[in-house]
Amino acid sequence: MTLAPQASPRQRIATLIHDPDDAWRWMRGINGPHELKVPRPRDLAFRHEGTALGNVAIGILEYATPVNIQVKDLAHSYSISLPLSGIQHIEHQQEDFASDAATGAIISPHQPLRLTMAEDCRKQLVRLSREAVEHRLAQLLGRRLTAPVIFDPRMPVDGALGDWWKTVAHLQEMLGAEGSMCDLPEVWGNFESGLITSLLYAQPHNYSGELLGRHEQRPGYLVQLEAMMRESLDQPLSLEDLEKFSGVSRERLYQDFHAHFGAAPIAHFRNLRFEWVKRRLEHAGPRESVSSIAMDCGFLQLGRFSKDYQKRFGERPSQAIGRHAGSGVPAVRH
Template identity: 30%
Template sequence: MARPLRTPPALASAPSVRTDDPRRLAGELGTLLGEGTVAVHDNRASLDGALFTRSFDTISLGYLDIGTPTTIDIPVTADAVTVCMNQGGALAARVDGVTVHTTTVQAIVLSPRTAVRLEMTPESPQLLVRLERHAVEAAVARTLGRRVSEPLRFEPLFDLSSPESIRWSIAVQLLSTESMTDSSLLTLPLGRQSVADLLVASLLLLQPSNYSNSLRRQATSGLMVDALAYIEQHLAEPFSLAVLAHAVHVSPRHLQQTFRDRLGTTPSGYVRDQRLQRVRIDLTDADPRRGATVAGIAQRWGFTHAGRFANEYRDRFGESPSRTLRGA
């Protein structure tokens, strides 16, 4: 009696193969992971292997379930980035000479054209998400504004237990859900591209690679441009870190850290310094004989506590605001 398969609903009706022939399974796997061999550990045991696959342009979704302890050897993986997610039990693998062990809260990331050996057990079926290399590298190039100069390489062990990894899980869930829907986004070129972009962006932002530092610097530069532009437009208005973070689509904590890293201050400290500079400009240009006052100009730029403002101004510019106004 054939053992029951725990096929994900997204692939229940997908093209599939179930075989006891290691060569046939290796051939089918070749189109997804790369050409290699499949070897059952016990020569007296029969292979019980099943592979389900579904492709959408630059994305492929697969499910590999093997009912006998088996070694899969692929000397050179496909020209794609493939994420192998354990659906149960544990999996041992060797990726480009590095041994990794995964449970259901880790995944293996196979970079394009790397060597991998998977030690499959009946308890460790794999959900496979393949992203074509050119699609991933195109996203890197768009972000950096230049061509990719060296082959993309990810660290092989992907931690799915961190709070941030929910982004990857959501992207995979969207792919799975749309795979089951008749009026799916995946039936349209724009929809397929949108889902692919979400998967690629999630992986690039979450999983360390040889481009992570460049991507992080570029993302930070864009964030700072947006944040400083927003502050400039709303400088005279009451300041809220939460509102600024929402406007630039990051968490307040991330925004705080970015300002410290790039400017050596906090967002509120930056706003205060900019307001002090605007006050100084206005005080320098103002004429007290025409009714200009320190209090009026300070309030225009959001300083409502006269004593605190005077102390901050003196610390920043080495003189009192009234002295600046008098032009002395």
């Protein structure tokens, strides 16, 4: 079995194992402590292929024979899986549910459970480091955490969670490509943060009430200020403009923006503007061009815009234009 580092920070995951002890050691190194029982060891053909980078590992895993996995505490990681074929069963406290292509599963640190995989179960597996998840949640809450983040183990694949798994598939494709933009730390940092942030908002956990409450209970001036920002995305707003409109001190402005948006005021405005121009490009009509849309959205330095867009989204603006043209989704600012 091999986990060979590449010239880039990415690590390729590729192994085929027939010995249960070797399979156990392999997965212990990937996810953390667990017990593995293989009723038919001679039938074991454990495969794990994918890529690890930073605080994330994404891959495809199968055992090709029924296995029972007992987890007491993964300690340092979150193991998130979604069967592409077959079924796995999860037993957690008094809850027992089947995980298939419509229902994923999350194993959190400090969360004991039992997992049984059928012989035809082949699943997508995502590993997130505990440190990265806790760090991002602390940023969103604006305080230190007092307990581990424990997700509900059952993960229905619909709505926001369906979008989350689509993001996983997209990142898996990027990670597997040679010369990927993921090798740029700034780019991958944004992808990694977005993957963790969206999971924290989409999947229930023991901090969800506080997180969503903080999101919904923004100060009134902040709601009005963000609305103004969304209506002024094509304008060159400055920090002084935001400070004047809000009527609060610059210190409080920075504090509230970091607490509720996880970014400084101008950085959040820039994020909104990039989201807007991305939608405009993807829904562009045949007579629209990258330059006209960029300038319409307030990006006047086209060379810099193209570079910043590629760093942020992993593709050139010209690759995005017209992608969803005719879908009927309006390219609105909010």
